[in-house]
Amino acid sequence: MxxxxxxxxxxxxxxxxxxxxANLDLVTHDEVVREILERVKHEGDVALLEYTSRFDRHELTLENMKVTREEIDSAYSQVNDVEIEALKRAAENIRKFHERQITESWEYEQDGVLLGQSQRPLGTAGIYVPGGKASYPSSVLMNAIPADVAGVEKVVMCSPAPEGKWSPHALVAADIAGVHSIFKVGGAQAVGAMAYGTKTIPRVDKIVGPGNIYVALAKRMVFGVVDIDMIAGxxxxxxxxxxxxxxxxxxxxxxxxxxxxxxxxxxxxxxxxxxxxxxxxxxxxxxxxxxxxxxxxxxxxxxxxxxxxxxxxxxxxxxxxxxxxxxxxxxxxxxxxxxxxxxxxxxxxxxxxxxxxxxxxxxxx
Known part of the structure; x- marks a missing residue:
């Protein structure tokens, strides 16, 4: 200071x-992230389970990779009423703001030719939510609600559960925002899963949300296979x-x-x-x-x-x-x-x- x-x-x-x-030293991590993405692309869920065990110190299985309704209900019991109301109010404010951003389709005729632009929502959006030193339910709301407002058919979310511990606030926020499926996977491997798809995690059309340097680099590498929002620093x-x-x-x-x-x-x-x-x-x-x-x-x-x-x-x-x-x-x-x-x-x-x-x-x- x-x-x-x-x-x-x-x-x-x-x-x-x-x-x-913005000139981040991404080269140092390039090889590691590329290997993770390649393994997820070719080995799917097997690679996800191994990386989760290695990086999150959590023994994930195919049966518990996806968050259940019971786990979401349990999360509600760990969040007090004041916090739940605050999340609902925030969700309402975010929805109102983003409803004003919707772009309408338009067309016009010129010299006998009909020209225009058609707006259509994506089929599936993938949200990455960090789960390291701090967990922010706001990241869930800020990414899931605009997707819902835009009319995206399916919203999936990936977030790590270090040592098997999940943020109950993030789960409650995901439920309030209308996220369809939540998976206990994080890091570059989660980006790879959403980009390429596995038997458990569906392939998405666009990946959004912040993350560490490994997540940022993974998003940059899969851009073109899927769309992304940005490379966040x-x-x-x-x-x-x-x-x-x-x-x-x-x-x-x-x-x-x-x-x-x-x-x-x-x-x-x-x-x-x-x-x-x-x-x-x-x-x-x-x-x-x-x-x-x-x-x-x-x-x-x-x-x-x-x-x-x-x-x-x-x-x-x-x-x-x-x-x-x-x-x-x-x-x-x-x-x-x-x-x-x-x-x-x-x-x-x-x-x-x-x-x-x-x-x-x-x-x-």
Missing amino acids: KIIKQSDSNFQSALGALVNR PSEVLIVADDSAHADFIAADLLSQAEHDEEAVPVLVTCSEELAQAVMKELEVQTSRLSRQSIIKESLSRQCRLFVVESLDDAVSIANDIASEHLELAVKDPQACARKIKNAGAIFLGHYTPEAIGDYFAGPN
């Missing part, structure tokens, strides 16, 4: 490292802030990103050195109260940067260069600032719009 001023000699190199962060947030921002709010939002995993990237760009100093202190105070301290401290140490620039325009320029997955505009006039943003994933306006609301509840995906 460092404060880096625009006048510092290492400012450009630190900024350049963020701009070029580590989760990240960039906060542009001026002197009107609240240091405790900024710190909390940076920490909400840092707790994802050690590779998460929390970044602040501000024209107020006083704010940067206050945020650094708040990060230390708030970290001491949180349960995932080891992960947070590693992320802050390796990935967190607090940039101090000369003007808000400089901050906006940097935000456009970095093109962050999540961008918060904690400034006096966020609407005016947003009009200058060209490159960002999701934008959160003002001091009272934390990234977590958009990530988990508000509805945008």
